[in-house]
Amino acid sequence: MHDEIPEIMYDRLSALLAVDGRRREDLLTSFGLTPDEETTLRGLVNQANSTSNFDLGIGSMFPSLLSGSMPEVEGFELIRELGRGGMGIVYLARDRDLDRYVALKFIRGGLGEGDSKRLLDEARTVARLDHHGIVQVYQFGRRDDLVFIASGYIEGETLKDRLVREREACEIDADADRRLDRDNPAASRVRIAGVMTLVREIVAAMKYAHTRGIVHRDLKPSNILLDEYGRPFVADFGIALQESVQQDTADPVGTIGYMSPEQLGAISAPISPASDVFSLGVLLFELATLRRPFRASLLLEARKEIKQCERLEPRDLCRGLPPEIGQLCHRAMRLDPTMRYRDAGEFLVDIDRAIAGTLKPPAWSLRRGTQLIRRHRIPVTVLGSVAATAAAGGVAWLVIDSNAVPLGSVHFRGDVPETVSVRAIDPETRTLGRSETVRVKQGGITVPEGRYRIAVQNGPGLVEYTRSVFGGQDASVIVNSGSTAVELDGMAIVPGGEYIVGYATSPLRAMRNRVVSVDSFLIDRHEVTNAQYRAFVLSTGHRGSALWGEVYDESLDPLPVVGISQSDARAYAEWAGKRLPTDHEWEIAAAGVGGLAFPWGNEPQELETVALRASHFVGGFTEFEDPQYLDLYLGGVVGAGVLTPDITPSGVAHLAGNVAEWTDSLMSPYGTPAADAIAIVKGNTFEIPDETLHTNQEAFFPGVEARSLGIGFRCVASIPWENQINRTD
């Protein structure tokens, strides 16, 4: 038995839990503890914040003591009950063959023979949903008259749990009518930016389901699971299944308070993806205001209440919210489904506009016009050529051949090269294909839709550009031969060869372990500084960092630049004759030939300069004008020359600490370079209670145009083939 922790430590723990952030640190200092005691106390704080079986109730700790019997299902070892609800009971189980944990759900109620075939058809469709934002269904089966579903197990909490916590933190009652003042914590920009990121990911996941013809029908906070990094996973497509076999049922299936007017029977309309859009609108409303827009609990009342849905204005409940939130909610929560966003894909487009600050206020006088354009979106350039056909009564142009890969083009401006070498980037694995030399015709090249790295020979050097090319659209590259003098002084060489990247237990398939082969490359020893970025801004007129404000303060010079988007970072790199690292390159540089867990080795250690949180992501609808952001930044980062423990043996600094870093890579779970792909960020050390992010973990994925207080970048440069250096081990 180890030494008992004295009772006074628990009193201190209690005091610490009552405050957070800096106040917690200050309080901790005021205790005047020995280093050992402080370590113990920090450990207790982490433990208090983590979930144990005490939280899950007695059934999880003593299942066999409490149980008559656990159900037996061939191939699975049942571990404990996770929860039960209207749908049935869910157990945590281990798949014996594949040795992985699954959530095993038994659906309540028997099914007839005819039903079961339909159910299985639907089940196959749901099981084919493979998206990083959807809890994956692995298997359906039957045991006696019980139907069970095995799906991925996400360790963490539900969005409902999170809402409860946030309401407590902001002292808000979910159903209160009292209007919140402008300075209320719920409307803090940092929080709202986080809400937008979260909703964006949920909507992107639903877009994926909608394009496959699947309507969820029961989107609500308790069906959104959050993993330990707070990433959302849409769970429980079960009602979609049940509904398909019980279509003639008179009772609405779904959850009052979240389901659409047509599901409630308040209006007569078929259930469609727009029904999910309504629920997603309710989610956004509730997350933003921390209040429930609908409070009726009985069906008849709910039918009445929901008819007022178009009058709801989030800012009536919560002052200080950006107007875009209301605009998105209005459009998603229209009573008439045909007036809403047609599906999650359409919703996503406007969410991205809101995040980027380009969402136009509704032009009421033009509403009919915009409606028409929305319903028949076709690229403007195509419009002219097909107008004649359409006018002649033909609608053939609406038919899209899904097998043909559409072509797009890349145009070169500036010093247009004669030939370029092009390598396709695999959208899932992010690995590079073979290099092909392509002749430039009429200032451009035509390629199938996809993502490419295009290399232009420029004097003795090589300048590389990464571009996503969409069908029927032009991407552009500005070649500037004046900027090829890459400063090699500040860079370290990383040997080429085969490396293992990713980690086995990632919930994202695209992030799991794989062997990749990289050419050797050079990487900046430290992150790009404000001074370096400012030189680029002054020379090109590109926009500056969102953090800088009206007058640039030169004391920022040595600190890492933040408040720039992935595309800003890429523009800088191209200007500097370099490029952004791929996520694999970044990981290899950080983990080294030995594949270390941290830049310095395999043992975690406390870093002092890790105060910036990923959640300080701020979208385009606001600048960092608030002085609190500058304070956070100044308190959290160190300059380029300051040495911290997170330095690799080859002298690459600040890979674990300081700011997180954009990589060149996108996550494109759809297999195409979709416009809603998300950027991969590496090396952040946001305050996960007990650990620094490992080198092989990715951090998080805001949209490509998002600017964040916590994200900067560094550059890499390819090494010409004849000078390649390979790993020797």
Next chain:
Amino acid sequence: MPESDDITRILAEIGESPHAAERLIEVVRDDLRRRAALQLRASSGPSTLDPTALVHEVYVRLFGRVETPTWEDRSHFFFAASRAMHDILVERARRATRIKRGGDRSRVPLEPHHATAKEARLFLELHEVLTRLEQVSARRAAIVRLRFYCGISLEEIAESMGISRSTVWREWAVTKVWLIEKLGADSGDLVLRTRI
């Protein structure tokens, strides 16, 4: 079988007679035990004894559906229920360990009960630790009984104890850590959530 009238009378006596609280626990315990036995016998499919459901069922039976009892009544009931649930489980755990040791002469195959025996030992250990906690802080011990043994939500606990939600949350967080530390390392796999 207790009648609602009985309960109301006992509740009224709490505060006056020191025996009333004991009597309430007894009544609730009898009812819980009967319910638990019924539930286990009836369920042939997947089933664990779900304390939350049981407690609520007993609650509805005792107080009826019509009237909403005052929060004092509710808090007395929750307290009685948590004590009762705890007692029932201690009985079970003692029985389970006795069988394992061979105290019970009927031959019981050891293997299927192995998990049960391990849980039972931890449960009795928890029972002792909880008795110690009672000395340190009666409030914390009460929160454990309500939250852990009865599955009563922290919100409800806050309401019935008349303290703020954030205080309950904090007390619960500290108490969990305290319990985990006192229970020692060998109980870790039962106490801590499986990391995947």
